[in-house]
Amino acid sequence: MSEVLIIGDDLTGSNGTAVQFTGAGLRSVTLRSDTPAEAVRTYRQEYDTLVLVTDSRHLPAAEAAAVCADMVDLAWPARFVSSRCDSTLRGNVGPETEAILASVRARGVRAVGLCMPAFPGANRQTVGGLQYMGGVRLEETELAREVRSPMTTSSVEDILRAGTQLTVTTIELPLVTGPFEDLVAAFRAALASGSDGTGPDVIVTDAFTDEHLARAARAAIAADPEVMWVGIDPGPGSLAIATAMGLSGSTGAPPLLAVSGSATDLTIAQLAALREHRTVHVVKPVYPQASWIPDVDRTARAVRRALEKAGSGDVVLLASVLEATDIVDLGETAANALPVRLGRITADVLGTHAVGGLYTTGGDITTAVLEAIGGHGIEVEEEVVPLAALGTVVGGPHSGIPVVTKGGLVGSEDTACVCLDRLSAAADLRSRTGL
Structure with missing residues (x-):
């Protein structure tokens, strides 16, 4: 009818x-x-x-x-x-x-x-x-x-x-x-x-x-x-x-996963705009006592719980810094370990939960995520904004998943929203057509 x-x-x-x-x-x-x-x-x-x-x-x-x-x-x-x-x-x-x-x-x-x-x-x-x-x-x-x-x-x-x-x-x-x-x-x-x-x-x-x-x-x-x-x-x-109205007959693409380890003022502003204008489920890394190196297992569990609650088109945001008060002096060891751990958390999550696409901000984070999920590289399809690109992961078990990568000091306050809008469209297309 x-x-x-x-x-x-x-x-x-x-x-x-x-x-x-x-x-x-x-x-x-x-x-x-x-x-x-x-x-x-x-x-x-x-x-x-x-x-x-x-x-x-x-x-x-x-x-x-x-x-x-x-x-x-x-x-x-x-x-x-x-x-x-x-x-x-x-x-x-x-x-x-x-x-x-x-x-x-x-x-x-x-x-x-x-x-x-x-x-x-x-x-x-x-x-x-x-x-x-x-x-x-x-x-x-x-x-x-x-x-x-x-x-x-x-x-x-x-x-x-x-x-x-x-x-x-x-x-x-x-x-x-x-x-x-x-x-x-x-x-x-x-x-x-x-x-x-x-x-x-x-x-x-x-x-x-x-x-x-x-x-x-x-x-x-x-x-x-x-x-x-x-x-x-x-x-x-x-x-x-x-x-x-709830008339859509499909569940749509799975939620999107955004990963940020940047502590710049611009990234903080971009993530704030993203949370204001999209449905975002925030997950902060879980740290062991007296350490600023994220616990992979506990943080991955928190991300999985967020994905289970999120709807189609929602964003699950794994971010180490959301406010200026989150900024701490990590020290060289923790600073080097943070991108690696965020990559491992991402890989752990993708091993059990589907996501519609990945958004990474910062070269270190993007490299660590790609390495952890076994991707050989990214087939670049288009420029979203200068120094932010849409593509798909090439190689590994998650080959073909849409991804938008952005430099940490790139764009204006609305850039994360623009990038996630484009990623969402790519995820929806892949969900409908398999392409």
Whole structure:
């Protein structure tokens, strides 16, 4: 029985969205809008995700709205509904959103649009309520010269309001990336806003990473679990909502393991940002009495316990220094032994527990981890940021596992988050495809 209904305005984009839902373990089918009603009802019984393609991007607004309303009528009920739009917001985004919201509300459901048009994998970002393509405003790209749908603005609110009566508000990046409880409070405030306290028709949220989309989706549902959040986006945002609702059919990649033995101020700041913006399970090395050389067995047990508690996409962080107060004068013997012990702990853990990928910071740590797990080297695939690379382990029992390596004094405060975002995507791909 289909729990997810996606109404898409063109075939290729809708197929791309269907692939994302299939990758999350939800069997998905894409159907043309002229598919007979009886066939649609049959497919509803066979697939988790029903994607109905309207080919309405370049129709007159009223026609586009009418066909979208018909699609809701044809495929209802559903636990989650999405209005799949172009990643550059061309076409009848506002009228189609208005029609779908009205159709869902006509069934006695409190429906609010959650518009998260960022598509990190396609280099589309939403910042300050503006949509960017490769960091450039839409109206400053070649889309401004498109014949059928010229883009004259990058304001997501203006695009949604064009030709509609929709009320729209935006939650911007500082809230999306800040403390989670503040983000939940922002959603609650938005839902209670307005003269009648009913809130807006649509809430737009900034994002430029998949984790931003996931945080916003989780916060929206936490703000009011009774609201049906209708996705308005090119696919990743709706997948984030469905996943936050627990509709994902797969367990996803195992948790990620990050290993840090650096005591620099920059590393401390990077790990603090990581803990603030991702779900991180922290493990500090266990030291024997009167020694600063980690106990391998006891620390490995602590890491394994953390992995058992962690969910897909979570990070288990093994770090010797998290705060300035953790810094001690190790002495030469302990300083030399620390990377070796962290490598042995990593190898011990990988011997019994799967991880989706490894993140190591610092050349000594990376070398020690690679040696301990029996890796001959790393097949380098891409630069994540300067002096931080994504690749896979080559050789040994853990050959093929994704790894991101970063120098200890590399990057800015958000670099660990960027690296773990990229590692998470690589781990998810390997989990889905085996590649």
